[in-house]
Amino acid sequence: MLRLIFLGPPGAGKGTQAANLARELGVAHLSTGDLLRSAVAAGTPLGRQAEGHMRAGRLVPDDLVLGILRERLSQPDARPGFILDGFPRNVPQAKALAEITPLDRVVSFELSSHDVLERLVGRRVCPRCQTVYNVVSRPPREAGRCDLDGADLEQRPDDRPEAITTRLAVYAEQTAPLLEHYGRLGLLRPIDARGSPDDVARRLRTALEERPRPSRSAVRDPTGSRDPSAR
Numbered sequence: 001m002l003r004l005i006f007l008g009p010p011g012a013g014k015g016t017q018a019a020n021l022a023r024e025l026g027v028a029h030l031s032t033g034d035l036l037r038s039a040v041a042a043g044t045p046l047g048r049q050a051e052g053h054m055r056a057g058r059l060v061p062d063d064l065v066l067g068i069l070r071e072r073l074s075q076p077d078a079r080p081g082f083i084l085d086g087f088p089r090n091v092p093q094a095k096a097l098a099e100i101t102p103l104d105r106v107v108s109f110e111l112s113s114h115d116v117l118e119r120l121v122g123r124r125v126c127p128r129c130q131t132v133y134n135v136v137s138r139p140p141r142e143a144g145r146c147d148l149d150g151a152d153l154e155q156r157p158d159d160r161p162e163a164i165t166t167r168l169a170v171y172a173e174q175t176a177p178l179l180e181h182y183g184r185l186g187l188l189r190p191i192d193a194r195g196s197p198d199d200v201a202r203r204l205r206t207a208l209e210e211r212p213r214p215s216r217s218a219v220r221d222p223t224g225s226r227d228p229s230a231r
């Protein structure tokens with residue numbers, strides 16, 4: 001069984017890598033952001049409570065997120081293992097998770113705020129099949145249309161500049177402290193998230209093959225993420 005967490009600032013490429021690695025390893029890709037967006041799209045009570053927080057770039061209250069996470073972790077496809085993408089986001093969530101399951105590794109994706117902004121502004125998503133594109137790094141064959149089902153691609157409401165600014169601040173204040181926490185536990189594996197998705201995938205595999213070790217001291221940029229160029 002393999003139990004991984006992917007941490008990192010918004011737009012660092014966690015979802016892109018988690019989807020590919022989970023498919024390859026036969027484990028579940030559990031994205032709390034995707035689960036919440038599905039609830040919003042379906043108009044469930046949870047979705048109605050979460051929508052305003054997400055649109056503004058703030059975290060959804062812990063009790064709501066923990067509820068959907070517990071439910072998702074109990075499903076059969078998570079039995080061989082899972083990649084948690086976007087959870088935990090703060091210390092209370094990390095403490096709650098520790099009571100639910102042990103962990104094998106925590107991968108932190110390191111990307112500067114400049115690169116984060118570029119990736120988020122260019123992201124487009126298919127509303128039908130949820131495939132993620134990027135106008136610069138992963139454009140669809142026909143501009144604005146999904147390669148798989150032809151649907152018109154959309155921009156996430158929280159990929160507007162004001163919401164991105166809030167998400168980066170929330171990451172720095174609430175999520176980045178988890179790097180120290182998991183570093184102390186010897187679980188943290190930082191990777192440089194610059195370069196092509198294939199470059200990042202290679203670094204990810206190398207990081208997962210290495211034994212866990214205590215983290216090095218962090219060089220932080222204003223997002224709270226470590227700037228790989230500062231190494």
Ligand code: AP5
Pocket residue numbers: 008009010011012013014015016017032033034036053054055057058059060061062065085086087088089093119120122123124132133134135137138158167193194195196197198200
């Ligand atoms: P969530 O969906 O988790 O958003 P996020 O963490 O901000 O992460 P993103 O999905 O924006 O980015 P990513 O790192 O997955 O990057 P991606 O691979 O898509 O959360 C959204 C909201 O839900 C939160 O703000 C909050 O409100 C709520 N929420 C979720 N979890 C919560 C929790 N636990 N507690 C409370 N609230 C919660 O890539 C980004 C773009 O870059 C794409 O266009 C992609 O094609 C492109 N790209 C990827 N890799 C590369 C590469 N190597 N080179 C060039 N382009 C690349």
